[in-house]
Amino acid sequence: MPSYHNSYLTRIAFGIFFLIIVFYAYFEARGLLFGPTISVDPLPSVVQAPYILVQGQTTHIDSLMVDGQPIPITESGAFQDPYILAPGANRIVFDAKDPYGNSTEKIVEIVYQVPATSSLPAFMASSTPDTSGASSTTPTSTSPLGQ
Numbered sequence: 001m002p003s004y005h006n007s008y009l010t011r012i013a014f015g016i017f018f019l020i021i022v023f024y025a026y027f028e029a030r031g032l033l034f035g036p037t038i039s040v041d042p043l044p045s046v047v048q049a050p051y052i053l054v055q056g057q058t059t060h061i062d063s064l065m066v067d068g069q070p071i072p073i074t075e076s077g078a079f080q081d082p083y084i085l086a087p088g089a090n091r092i093v094f095d096a097k098d099p100y101g102n103s104t105e106k107i108v109e110i111v112y113q114v115p116a117t118s119s120l121p122a123f124m125a126s127s128t129p130d131t132s133g134a135s136s137t138t139p140t141s142t143s144p145l146g147q
Helices: 008-034
Strands: 037-040 051-059 063-066 078-084 088-097 103-112
Touching: 037 088, 037 103, 051 088, 063 078
Parallel strands: none
Antiparallel strands: 037 051, 051 078, 063 088, 088 103
16 A cells, blocks of 8 residues: 555645635635625714715625615725715715625615705895995896897
């Protein structure tokens, strides 16, 4: 009988080979095992600007939707999406799907507080009357066709 059949080194080599195969199978199957993930960069919970830029990172996804609208993602899984806020509470829903049919959802809630002066028209924003004495009137003509 050849000496390599019962060798201690042969058993170690086969053990390492099978461990490599198991780890490779785990590495390739982790998308199926864990499904898609969404990570959104921290955002303030209360803002005073009507626009925000939502950024984040995804893994193991095929498509990403924000409030039902698809947004592009880079090859590394990064995304950014400008978002217009409505006054009051806003709920941004991220929905990611992977190639295996798994999906995950992430919800971000932001409150948009409208500044007090921006809700008034420009001519009503000033609380002091114009006392300079200058009036800005535009001449008007009462005759037809400016004659």
